Amino acid sequence: MIEVPVLVVGGGPVGLALACELGLRGTGCILAEQRPGINEHPRANVVASRTMEHFHRWGIADRVARAGLPLDYPVDIVFTTRLARREIFRFSFPSYEDCRSPSAAKLSQLPDLLQSRYFKTSVAQSDLEPVLLDFARSFDAVDVRFGWRLDDFTQDDDGVTARLTQSVTEESLLVRCRYLVACDGGRSEVRARLGVSLDGEADLGQFVGVHFRSPDFMRRHALGRATLYWAMNRESPGVFIAINGRDTFTFQRSVAPGESVSSIRPLAAIQAAFDEPIECEILSVQPWKAHQLVAERLRIGRVFIAGDAAHLFVPTGGFGMNTGIGDAVDLGWKLAAVIDGWGGAALLDSYHAERHPVAVRNTTEAADNYRKIRPAFARAQDAEAPDPLGASARSEIARGIAEGAKHFAATGIHLGYRYESSPVCIPDGTPSPPDDPQVYVPTSRPGSRAPHVMLDDGRSILDLFGAGFTLIRTGEGDADRDEALFVNAGRELGIPVSFQALGDAQVARLYERRFVLVRPDGHVAWRGDQPPVDVAALLRRVAGHDEAGATPPNPETAL
Template identity: 30%
Template sequence: MSEIPVVIAGGGTVGLATAVFLGHHGVRSLVVERRAKPSNHPRALGISLRTLEFFREVGLREEMAGAAVPSTALWRAEARTVAEIDRSQAPPPAERDAFFALSPETPRGHYPQHRIDAVLIPAARERGATVEFGVEVTGVEQDADQVSVTLSDGRVVHADYLVGADGVNSLVRDALGIATTGPGEIGDITLNILFDADLEGRFGPMPPMTQINHPDARGVLLSVGDRRWVLHVLPDQWDDASEEHCAQAVRTAIGADMPVEIVSVLPWRATARMADAFRHGRAFLVGDAARAVTPLGAFGLNTGIADAHNLAWKLAMTLAGQAGNRLLDSYHQERHAIAELVTRQALARWGNPRMHWDPTAVAERRAAGAWNAPLVTMGYRYASSAVIDPVVELPSTEDLAASLDGAPGSRLPHRWLADGTASTLDLNRSRFAVLTGPTGGDWHGATRAVAASLGMDLDTVLLDEQVASSLNLADDEALLVRPDGFIAWRTRGAASPTRLEQVLTTVTGRHS
């Protein structure tokens, strides 16, 4: 084993999440970030329920709740200016409650990216990671046994694996010689103006997101904290990034002459680009280094964190000698396919945002091949060597509940257990587990025998009749759930240690 198991190039949100997930599985990492300190700019805001489930799994549920910017109205408004917002646009609570019932998590508000980072940095260190700012990867060499990573301060670090989380212009990706495909940069540079203003004191409760349609300041206004806001202004009106012009743009979007303090300005440009390979030997790409998508839909950050979650348990099992090289290959198989899906979905919305925001735009989505937004972050499925007989076709691209049906390759459906505090998603405890109904006690002996034979952590969970029935799990059926909560295998009949061992050997790539 090398001096450090995993080096992570990039200490943004996805790189930090990778370190946290690895640490959760007992793997130390070194995170190096070229910036001198964490960014104070909010950047992304939308965290999906699936991402909240990841943080729940690693014990950061309450910390993330504290990072949220509370909102009295989780909705998107559209108005000429802030002063003209029609608060009757807010959707009825019932529409949101039906969606939230599909997860054990509920958003506490919205989650500015810099506030997420403030949680992840100490969490990564508490779980064994070393996080260094002002240092970047400048060179990568690898052989069959290790990766040698050259850092900007002159050090050469030898690691078992390298994770490139260093953004859309990834040096790691370039050093590995991995090409990219896609349209690249789309449109002109947009100004991201971070400012302070007492909008709620002036106008009352504010939605977290408002589409501003004023002809002289078209853009999007986002709440990112107490009296703090971001205005994304389209460049055809405001190509001057001076503080004076930015303040003028903000007041125009507000529709009132009131005190405004400009904190910072960050130009950005939408990008759609994907790496041709997410793995090269002992190196892997996650987040924007792997693929960058347009911002509409908030798919980018959530997809990047899901990359990290998928990769972490596979690296951990391989480092522990419980999996083979083929399991690491499944990272590319699974996440590259999802990146292609997300890119298609984001580009479809870029030309017609209504398909994303309007739940009634079913016909438009169907004609464009677009999925209803919750399906993109929670309803996707894996088809790889780490799933036995995957069911790839979704029952619906509109109804998330219908698509979370317990099929191999899908995320295990959430159901509350009898105590009302634990979810079916909590039962596997970040390892493989067999879930079966109340009459499946024979699986206990089978899993103990296989766990001993393969030297891995494996258990059986008997579900009560009500929960098993709600999962459409027949008396003679069982589910093998992976450490990431996805269903690796569904079987029926008597418990068979021989068959279970064959399945686990295949799924974990031990025969490769």
């Protein structure tokens, strides 16, 4: 039997991200994935701004960006009837390179770039996963095992005993861990064995994903470089996604009601959507369904659920993988804190309280995007009709797409989620800012992401946050006294606290209070204009050590 603090089941982007977060903190884990290696079929294709901020904190953001489309590749989204026919509408967003050093004109065009150093980074999941895998394997504390499936597990008051089996040799291995995390996808066997149901709406749509190579593709249309090319017609509707910016793409072919998946011929579907007999090499084909589903519970005893095992999305907006990596970051630092001894039980209780509402919010928004773009496809047949009917239909489609801009520029979704009901964030009684999917409102309100500010030395304030809690103090005052008050209290409790005194006027304006305590994941735990009367009690609370009457236990986490 092998003993390890954490067993991660599933080696997709969420399982790998969790292994990275744990490895970075020196927390031992085994990651078991039943597949023999990385899935080479591209699925998710956008790394959102908040996810890139996490990757920046890990030191791998540049590696991730370089794994995707060329850095100067424009993030354009083009709508056509068919690629070789008519363009209907276009969104134009700056390239990764432009986002990293935005001009005044770019900032005026896209003020979202004031809220983060990142916007939309185009990297296929199949290209992201090798970067995460290499990073996870760089830690001695992380043991990645592809080709190992989970056959059984039982849990008790002290831990989980799991049986893994090597898929080729049938070698069996018992693993004893303190916690098990299910990152085993939408058909999660762990979730099924726990008896956790999914709430929401299933089967919103059906698609066939075709991964192909075509040196002809970019030469045979006049649309220029874009990340997404939508084909809005009745014969072969769907969207082409650029994978390497040269010759590899996916085509996500929408399956119409009454149409069977087996009737769709990949090459014919691509050529019909293109309206040209282009040469293609089909690399892989994967049918899939779109859902709006969230697990009713994200924790049962010592077993946690994350990623697609916890929530299933319609991909309209690119929220699924990014929400899952958010799960991994939230859970990773909390598991590490508890295992290291400075985190209390309420810290693990807070995982469901924090991430479940985010999953409901994000799956709901993705489904809303999907429902709002469907009417455009309903007019697709008329869009190819002779004018004036065709012109009228295309104009109506263009108006509808423009009104749905939140689908393609969802900074509010990616940066504006907040942990309203968390037992380890201390509310201050202020009202919530608007939760707009497109517009992010920076705030230091407890539970929110601490705002990004560029400092005079060229760093973001986010770069100052440490592996533990970080106290940001703005304005004038005795910095040595304030530092000693918080850092010494943390040292006596064994809770890591660092201190940053900043006189920057923009920081003072955005952070709204003189004292802002930021968690290891970059969310605000507490704020105030004066230190609390009992700093130790504050730190115990935010680190998950229940104060009497302050943090009721979560009944959903009972064994």
